[in-house]
Every structure is written in C-alpha cells, then in structure tokens.
Amino acid sequence: MTSHAYRARVLHFLHDPDLVPIEDSYEYIEDGLLVIEDGRVAALGSAQQLLPELGSEATITDYRDKLICPGFIDTHIHYPQKEMIASYGEQLLQWLETYTFPTETQFADEDYAAAVAERFLDELLRHGTTTAQVFGTVHAQSVDAFFAAAEQRDLRMICGKVLMDRNAPEELRDTPEEGYADSKRLIETWHGRGRLRYAVTPRFAPTSSPEQLALAGKLLTEHPGVHMHTHLSENLAEVAWVKELFPEAKHYLDSYDRAGLLGERSTFAHCIHLENDEWQRLADTNSAIAFCPASNLFLGSGLFKLQRAVHEGVKVGLGTDVGAGNTFSILETMADAYKTQQLDGNRMTPFKAFYLATLGGAHSIDCHQHIGNFAVGKEADFVVLDPAATPLMEYRSERCDSLLELLFVLAMLGDDRSILATYAAGACVHQRDNSETT
Template sequence: MVKESQTTAAIRGQFLDFADVADCPSELADTVRHLKDGLLLLRNGHIEWFGDWEEGRDKIAENCPVHQYPDKLIVPGFIDAHIHYPQAEIVGAHGEQLLEWLENYAFPAERKYQDKAYAAKMADFFIDQLLRNGTTTAMVFCTVHPESVEALFTAAEKQNMRIIAGKIMMDRNAPQYLLDTPESSYDASRKLIEKWHKRGRLLYAITPRFAPTSSPEQLEMAGRLKKEFPDTYMQTHLSENADEIKWVRTLFPERSGYLDVYHHYGLTGTRCVFAHCVYLEDQEWDSLLDTDSAIAFCPTSNLFLGSGLFDLNRAREKQVNVAIATDIGGGTSFSMLKTLSEAYKVMQLQKQKFSAYEAFYSATLGGARALSLDHLIGNFSVGKEADFVVLDPAATVLQAKRLETSKNIADLLFNLIILGDDRSIFHTYVNGCLVHKRDD
C-alpha cells in the first residue's frame, strides 16, 4: 500500500466526468465533460481547480508536484452502493438460491466476526480490495457483531475514505449464534452512531438485514433510531428473490407489500437504500419515488444467485434514483468495471439500452446522488472531495489491441467496461492522496 500525504498537488491527463445539473437532462451525453489534456489542482484533499491544461498551467503554485498521466483516463472514484465486507471470503461459493446460500455460506462466514482480531484482518483486506478496484466510497453491511463495525471504520479511517456502514440488526430466522434482540440491537447501534457517524468522512447506516430476519419489535427500534438520528442512513434488502417475497407476506400479512413493511416502521426516505428490487409492484415504485428512497442495482449477484433481472427502464420511467453495486459476496467481483459489464448484459437480456455514459454515470455522480452525497463526491467540481481513479485503457494485450480501433471516448469507455478489471486500475486517489498503485 502506497500513501502520499500532501496539501497541494496537480494532476495532468485525460479526464472524464459528468457536470452537476439541477435536473437529469434528456441526454446524459449533454453533461459529459471530456478533457483530452486537462488539469486538476488539489488542496487539502479537495478540488481547487479543474479545466484545460493550457488554461490552468499558470495556476500551478511554485514547487507544486505535477503528476502526469499522458496515456491514461482519469475519472471520479467509483461508488459501490451495496456490499458485504464479511462475505469477501465466500465470493464464488457454489450455487444455491438466495435463502439457501445465506444458510450454507453467508451466515457461517459472518460468525467469525465476533473475533476482533479476525474482523480487523478482514477489514484491512476488504479496504485493500476496494482501492485495488478503484472503489473510493462504499455502502457496507457488517455483521451483527459491533466488533465488525469497529474494525471496518478503523480500517477506512486509516485511508480517510468516505464509507457508510452499519451493524446488522437480526433477531429471528437465522442461526442462534448470529441473533441479537430488539433492545441489544438498538443499544449497540446507538453507541456506534454516537462514536462513528460523521467522524471524518465516515457515516453510519442503520442496517436491518431484511424484513424476514427482524421482528416487528426490532423494525420499530430501527425506525426509532432513524427518527433520533435523521441524518444517518438506512440500508436493507428488498424484493431480491421470489421465495423471499412470499416469506415476507406470511410474516407480515397485515402489510400491503414488502416495501410497506419498511415504510410502516419509518425506514423509507432520503438516505434509505434498498438493494436489488427485482420484483417490485406498481405501488412500490411509486412509494420509492414519493419517499425519495434509492435502489442499489446488483447485477452480478442477481445473476449468480439466479434471482432475476432488474428492470432499469422501469426505474427510469418512475424517476427513482439507482446506484450500481457489487453485492460481494453474492456478487462475484469487487471490480465496478466487471459489474457494469454484467449490468449491460442484464439490460441486453431485456432488450433495454445501457450506454457507456450511463454506466460510468451510475458508478460515479449517479451513485453519489442516490446516496445523497453528490454535494461532496461524484465529479471534479471545485470544492468537492478529491477521490478519483486513473484508468489504463491498454492494461492488457487485448485491451491495447481493441484501443487501436476505438472511435471516440464513448467507445473507449465501453471497451473498459467489457474488457476491464482490477488490472485497468492504474492508480487510486482518496481525499487527494495516492492510496493504490497497480502492481506491474
């Protein structure tokens, strides 16, 4: 791991991001900012200036180091809106549908995180994997153990990363060794919020795993926390699997649907993120829009666990905010590039379009908007936090050959999505500091 600490730096190279606009334009391409020879000036972890090299070169302070990337592409840091750090060690565990996979793989893996030393070791591994893949912000599930949250926030704080995370709340329908109670989950979550929320760049997410593993009493406690700490986040799962939805109906027969369970307990709204949403009813789409809730689209997980195909066109029509997510370990790669590639294929199977611009938007500024962080991260606008990735479009022999025939920047982006992986991540910067260099 390489880390540079400096208050002022200049980055020169080819840049691409999406401009801040009040409303989503009819054509996303209209917001693309592509500088073939650009300059990014950094100060104290923030963006001080961004524009063309010729226009900005005289703004570089004397003795300011200039990092030059002539054959690369620099984009904002990737944002992963849904991921489980305790499941990193079970990525690719064979087969099964969601509920069986949880029982056979996820729950046993999560048991280990009551051990502080083990949790700390895996938290460091997890953060390293994020940075190696160009992910600079993530919304993360820990385990039911407070020790797992402490370990992750401690590891993220070392890198000054913007991480959203929380302790799972789970008091039924899971192994006894992973259960808490409504009261203990409230008390532990409250202590973690008071210690970590808004400490540096860290943010807390109230985290009921999903409705079947929380009693009404526990969901009521989760809603109480959200009322007491309204600027915290809430993350959970929604309508991932057909059997899961049937189960929710039997557990909460008094509610009109799966999303209504969460809504009833005050767990919808701004900064509330629902992973998957593969099988939503019409009224659920409307409720997500009306409450300003967001969706985390998890293509590799939905394919690997056979859950189904997310309907992005419906989300567009309903104007519901959508972010992209790896969902490690049901998901099969930490790479946001590979995740975008699978998202493209999910759309193809439904005869829907997913352009290279929309893909990169969903992993950067679009993800920031879905997480209510677009005032802080997501593009190179002056004043924002300096999280960015230096991509190598010719990281492999095949990519280099394909690059020879790229027609334009959109084609180059698409090549990165379809052919790229962690080898395409040349450098990763967090808060203006170099935190990862590719092993060459």
C-alpha cells in the same frame, strides 16, 4: 498552499444521461489538468489554460495516455463475505443458510474482523472503489473494526451493524433492544467522524421482527443524517416469505414503510420483483435502489428494470453485492449491468454506466455534496484508468474512434488490471505497478 496537479484525459458527470442530452451530461477534457489542494478539487480545466496559473511549488503527475474519472462508488456490499466469494450452487435463501451465516459467526472475534476489514479495503482500492455502503455482521465489533480501518485510510465509507432477531442461527441473533442499543452506541461513536457515516442495517424483513424494524425507525428519527441500508425483493421465494411473516403489510416494501425506514438516505438492494405501488413509494420518499447485476445473475434472482427506475424517478447506484456478487470490480459490474439490460430488451450506454458508478451512486447515497464529480471544493477521490492494461485492451483501445467507444471497451474488458492508481482525499492509496495499497 501546495497544489498537486494531474495531467490526463479527464471525464466526470454533471447530470444523468438518461434525463438530459448525453452531450450535456458530462465534461470531457482530452488534455486536462485536475488540480488538488488539501485533499479537495481546486480546479479542473485544459492543461493549456491551467498550467501557466500553477504556482512554482506545484507538482505535476503526468498521466496523459490514461483516463481520470471520479472514484467508483459501490452502494451495496458485505465486507464479512469476502472470504466466501464464489461459493457454489445456491439461490438466495439456501445460500444464506449454507454459506453466509456460518461465515459471519467468525466476526464475534474483533481481531478476526479487523484482519478481514483490512483485506477488504485493499480489494476495494485495488479495484478503484473509493466509497462503499457496507454491511457488517450482527456483532457491533465488526463495525468498530471496519470503521477503524477506514478512518486510518481517510476513506468516505458507510457501514452498519446487522439487525437480526429471528429466522437466523442463535449465535447471529440479537434482540430488538440489543440491536437498538448497539446501533445507538455505534452511531454516537462513528457517524460524522472524519469521512465516515453510519447506516441502520436490518438484514432484510424476514430476519427482523416488527418490533426490531420499529426500533430501527426510531434510530433514524433520533439521529437525523444517518443512513438506512437493507434488501428488498431480490428473490421470489423471499417475497412470498415476507407476505407470510407480515400479513398486515400491503407488500414487501410496506413492511419497512410501516417502521419509518424510507427516505432520502435509505437504500434498498436489488428491487427486482417490485409491485407498482412499491415503485411509487420509493419515488415519493426519495429512497434509492442498489442495482447489483453480478449478484442477480449469480444467484439467478432476475433482471433489474433500470429503465423503469428512470421512468419512475427512483435514484439508482451500482452495487457489487460481494459475496453473492463474484467481483469487487465496478468495471466488471458495468459489463454485467449492460448484459442484464440487453436481456430485458433495453440498451444501457457506457455513459449511463459510468454515471451510475460515480455521480449517480453519490446521489443515491446522499453523498453528492462531497463526492461523485470534480466540482471545485469536492473531496479528491479519483481513479486513473489504463485503456492499455492488457494486450487485448491496448489493441482494442487503439481502434476506438469516440469517447463512447473507449468507455464501452473499458467497461466490457476492464477489471482490476485497468486501475493504474486510486486516490482518496488527494492521497494515493493504491498504485498498480508496485502492487501496493495503503
């Protein structure tokens, strides 16, 4: 079997740096060799140790002045909202009415959806994101189009059809029965096909009736292994609305809990305004939170309490939440995460930021068996970071005296220009210098 090796500075995480001493949370090899065979990690170690062991047919790519880390994981993003990114001037509920719903009506056209899916995946890969958990629209064909594009590129992706049977424009509503039938067909077609997974996807409690949420729970019961992806407690007006719509529920999360939607593959985006019991239920059910700082700042929603999540033992991953988030870049999302924690009186280290973007994100979406670090046998999704991508970054990086400082510079000053190359299952799917994404 032919090996392909990549020589560079190599970093990956083994544990959450908030739960173990930082120096025990990661492995960093200054002159490292990452060896790939058949799309998977075959070996990782020092170049001095591994180079003599490579077979004569092995090829070596030299990235010695760059940093290789696992591919970034975006745990919450809306692919149909790519074209409305950076839309001006609203908070959540008004933003949905003004921008989101009109944009999503166009995805009734499968050709249109396919074209947007291709451009969306180009953007993800250009920014170093190799796995994402993705909202489609209410149209089943939007999910077919997305999965077809992701399958062609051999990407590990999670997606689902939006369930929405009330409090939305008529052309974007389904019925509980239609949503169940469409989702069931999509699960049977796509879940577990190649590197693809399906997520049952109620948009959020206000746009799904109790009957629809119950059928979403039925889908999870009938199809063990599928994911659940929705929003929770993003905006104070939203929280108050849920109390009106679900008077029998103890709190917002309980509207989902009663339908059986919590669990180890359930992701709740935002979670800014949680009650104490909601934190406890998320922890007890091993559910996860998608931390979306760019979106939270853009819509004025509030500051996520990352340290509370650590204290409560709740899994967390990073999400860009495009289009409310104004960037596809996980590096820029790290910068926003750092700033939100500063505003909340807490410090987030760059080690924590890179952990959340890789292994932490993989744990949060229950994909850590396959991706997230360079353990032997895992899928070879990785990104090549260029610390000298801009004149300012080059100037600043030359003055870094530690790995912590270098990672912080990448997070604070980095963007898509910092991504020299992106690899998925061992294949190069984006190369910056020739501006090609495949």
